[in-house]
Amino acid sequence: MTRTRRQRVRTRLAAVLSAAVLAGACSGGEDVDVGGDGGGGDGGGGDGGSTGGTLIAAISAQPDQFDPHKTQAYASFQVLENVYDTLVVPDAEGQFQPSLATGWETSEDGLTWTFTLREGVTFHDGSEFDSADVVYSYNRIIDQELANAFRFASVESVEAPDPRTVVINLTEPSPALLANIGGFKGMSIIPEGAADQFDLATEAVGTGPFTFESSGAGGVTLAAYDGYWGDAPTVDGVEFQYISEPTAALTALRSGDIHWTDNVPPQDVESLQDDDQVEVGVTPSVDYWYLAMNQAREPFDNRDFRRGVAYGIDREAVTEAAKFGAATVNQTAIPQDSFWYHEYAPFEHDPQRAQDLVAGAAASTPQPMGLMVTDEYPETVQAAQIIASNLAEVGIKVNIEQESFNTWLARQADGDFDAFMLGWLGNLDPFGFYHAQHVCEGSSNYQQYCNPKVDDLLTRAASETDREARKALYDQAAELIVDDVSYLYLYNPDVVQAWAPGLEGYEIRADKAINFESVRLPE
Amino acid sequence: MSAGERADTLPSTAPHRPRWVETLVLLARSPMAVASGLVLTAVVAAALLAGRISPHDPVEPSVDDRLQAPSGEHWFGTDELGRDVFSRVLAGAEVSLRVGAVAVGISLAAGVLIGLLAGYYRRWVDDVLMRVMDVVFAFPALLMAIAVLAILGRGSTNAMIAIGIVYTPIFARITRASVLSVREEVYVRAARSAGAGDVRIVARHVLPNVTAPIIVQTSVSLAFAILSEAALSFVGLGTQPPDPSWGRMLSEGRGFLEQAWWMAVFPGAAIFLTVLAFNVLGDVLRDVLDPRQRAAMKGTAKGSGG
Secondary structure, three states: OOOOOOOOOOOOOOOOOOOOOOOOOOOOOOOOOOOOOOOOOOOOOOOOOOOOOEEEEEEOOOOOOOOOOOOOOHHHHHHHOOOOOOOEEEOOOOOEEEOOEEEEEEOOOOOEEEEEEOOOOEOOOOOEOOHHHHHHHHHHHHHOOOOOHHHHOOEEEEEEEEOOEEEEEEOOOOOOHHHHHHOOHHHOOOOOOHHHHOOOOOOOOOOOOEEEEEEOOOEEEEEEOOOOOOOOOOOOEEEEEEOOOHHHHHHHHHOOOOOEEOOOOHHHHHHHHOOOOOEEEEEEOOOEEEEEEOOOOOOOOOHHHHHHHHHHOOHHHHHHHHHOOOEEEOOOOOOOOOOOOOOOOOOOOOHHHHHHHHHHHOOOOOEEEEEEEEOOOHHHHHHHHHHHHHHHOOOEEEEEEEEOHHHHHHHHHHOOOOEEEEEEOOOOOHHHHHHHHHOOOOOOOOOOOOOHHHHHHHHHHHHOOOHHHHHHHHHHHHHHHHHHOOOEEEEEEEEEEEEOOOOEOOOOOOOOOOOOOOOEOOO | OHHHHHHHHHHHHOOOOOHHHHHHHHHHOOHHHHHHHHHHHHHHHHHHHHHHHOOOOOOOOOHHHOOOOOOOOOOOOEOOOOOEHHHHHHHHHHHHHHHHHHHHHHHHHHHHHHHHHHHHHOHHHHHHHHHHHHHHHHOOHHHHHHHHHHHHOOOHHHHHHHHHHHHHHHHHHHHHHHHHHHOOOHHHHHHHHOOOOHHHHHHHHHHHHOHHHHHHHHHHHHHHHHHHHHHHHHOOOOOOOOOOOHHHHHHHHHOOOOOOOHHHHHHHHHHHHHHHHHHHHHHHHHHHHOHHHHHHHHHHHHHHHO
């Protein structure tokens, strides 16, 4: 039974480190079905005639590096999204569509996936794309144990029987494979041997619609790639500028110095919607923000205590304070728009009940609790102040510990915390939403949660190929995770971006992939 | 030298006034000093009474009341979590003054001690201590404070220590410079030949004669320390949320300038007025405590008064 997988996966994978962030996926804006033949080739041609011009986009942070396999910074992926391709890409609904692979088949036992590659694709350095490049790229991630190696945990080998075919052999069925290899540009295909020929941290050699021209302290310049396999971009190039101050970014947008920015604070959304100099896009994202308590410490190891905290927090107030209405309260991880969403909200704000549960488990009154937040994400600082005020009413004295993000990450990794607040960004598949965070030995299980029932459910769900059955397993696991308060889920934020009126062809996406391939500048 | 002549006549007009009373009287004659004194009195009163006179809880959020413009209920409006800005500015006064006073206390104690040792003993003690001070002094103040906080960790207690360390060299230098001239004075040599020990000489004869520049520097340093605390809190290293600090409020208000100017303007004004007052006071003190200026002022006072 072979089938082309075009399921209605609405979520996208990409589990990324909470923080560091990820971005999701990608390209393609529109349908990527550009026939299997060598499209592209003729520069600029395309249809409708390119109006040309350079699109100027302001992003809030400077990319740490441009090696797609190594970086974990969202800022890097905002740029790389336009430079590299993956075998498959999620569309705006989160369904995986062909990109560098034109089709794929799964063996009956689910252990062998065969991908047919697109012909006529060339890298920006002129070399031709074939299966050896795929094998090289994937083995680089696996062999060097790079940041995304965990996505290949169930991959036994990657083979290239001929130049147009790639076979991925698995140790167990992995329904999340497409999300794992195509969820975002961290799984990009680079030319064979590229790591030796180029300094990938400062150069980029992809197959995407734009070539990487130059990078400096102020920004990055991309140029339309004449040899692109898809429809050539309508703009001549893209210039990314780093503008960390939201007010400055908005002023630049109003004055026409830039065409696009995602540096829009949530509190400005309302006023910007009445502003005819600016077009604002708001759409629910796949991100989620949560609070986690250290279950290796007393009294946070006590389930009743954690449930007391869950009853004690006013999620509506927290969400309003942190995101000014640009978010949706949720007691599970997966947002409502996803196929994998499971409606489950057992905790209402009930200070009396919270107080009883806390009093029965607390070591002292009031019970002190350090809450680690980071100014890298100011919403955690805002939310923490509401949480501190909520919990003061139920007998918990919250000490807000604001750290730099590096210190924050180090303390998280060392287990040196009572509780922390952060978000996970860009996930598509429920495996990414739940697995590594909640299995006993999970690589992101910093809160040290361990419930054998959840372990069993998550492990079975990871290799369950029937979609409905898989969802049922994840739903059960999610209920236990919520009931045990492994994570105390708070909200799913909206994506907020702003651009110049008249900018056409830009699509705001739930996974925050920023793609300028089909964008047309205002007259 | 007319000023000198007039000065000579002063003892007859006020022969039994102690020196500090005389200083206060001179200060009271300066409108600048009086104005800054009033501002500082208000700030100190706010700091001491914040808990009792605040109309609202400065820490307790109330999301429903967020971003309200100044009104009879909320004189300075409310912030992004619905807290009363006026109450937070009052409570922030306490934080600013406490951090400023403790930090300057640290600088003062350490700096004066180092300056006395270096200036009095000279030789290698002087070389070692003052070269160390030069090293500390060579760093830009705020950069140094940030580095210290990176080592000690964030928080207002550590901010006091960091600011205290940063401003120590100034006190050491000023003290040492004064000690160098005083130690050669006849009365010091006399005390030494009379058999007085080092401790006694320094405590009884040197220290009292080098206090004027130290007092001036203390006032000016208080201004800098409050400014430094605000700067550190602005970048998130000083006072931690939810405690109010003017610098932190300014930082939070920055993101809301278009919707809620009051969030940044009032704490900003509080910093401005307090720092200005300490600086002006330091300036006037410098004049009043300088023997030559003092003589001139007294002379003028007599001239105009009589």
